[in-house]
Amino acid sequence: MKAVHIASVDLNLLVVFDALVAEGHATRAAERIGLTQPAVSHALNRLRALFGDPLFVRSPRGMVATPVALDAAPAIRSILEQVEVVLRGGQVFEPEKSTRQFVLGLSDYAAFVLLPRLTARLEREAPNISLVIRNTSHGVGLAMLEEGTVELIAGNFPGPPSHLREELLYEEDFVCAGRGDHPALADPLDLDRYLSLRHLQVSTRGNPHGYVDAVLAERGLKRKVAVTVSHFLMAPFLVDSSDLVATEPRRLFEPMPSRLPLRFFPPPIDIPPFRVVQAWHARHDADLGHQWLRRVVREISQA
């Protein structure tokens, strides 16, 4: 961008820019900020002159941000959030009074583990805050944060880029589960018997060769995955109604003994635990409401 004097820049252009990033369409951006579509088009022309870049180009699916626009977007969002904080009269977030809505990305596993305690906590401390849970998984969570379709994700998301933040919530280990009257399950479950069983595998992407299979393969071992499902919550019920055995996250099965007559065994090989983290975009670093939510999620995860 060419050198500019801040006094000569209409900072409302940043509001238009931010709306275009959020909506991806000039018409919807205009509706978002209370202008007409041509007014946004005029503003976009001024932004283009300011940046010396097209910023947004037309495509069949709306206005696509150029690399220059994508690069500038997080900083502009952060600037506008800071202005909003200042205009609100100070840095205070009061959960008991807040009517804010948080949009979270969770797998069904993460929702199963975290949501009951999170909901109970909100009922006590922040009764007017609402949650929207969007289904996410290993492969798409970070992209959803980048797009801004969710504000916070929780689960296993290795290798976030530097502008995404992550915080370890807990390390999850594995347990083997079969139905209570399974004819072939004996305690202890040795490796030979384990490998001879028919297995249930959960993969959000439908991949029958998963984390456990990779651990086995490192030792030259292989199990027979008879059924692969994409939802964790299917596992306890499928195991209960079949001869399948599941080797899945311990917290998924922890509440089950009071609901389903399942038997549990420690895995016959050492399966390294995986990291469950919460992750968010750097633009929410200074957001006091977001900070409060992250603290609550951390506390309920480690309780």
Add this chain to the structure above:
DNA sequence: CCAGAGGTAAGTAGTGATCA
């Protein structure tokens, strides 16, 4: 009075459906 923001209306471009 002038510059600039934003509005209206017309023009333009891209896309998908339909039909010969």
Add this chain to the structure above:
DNA sequence: TGATCACTACTTACCTCTGG
């Protein structure tokens, strides 16, 4: 397969309004 049409969405020309 190409022509045509309808629709959607962005751009542009020109106008009004407002503040300095």
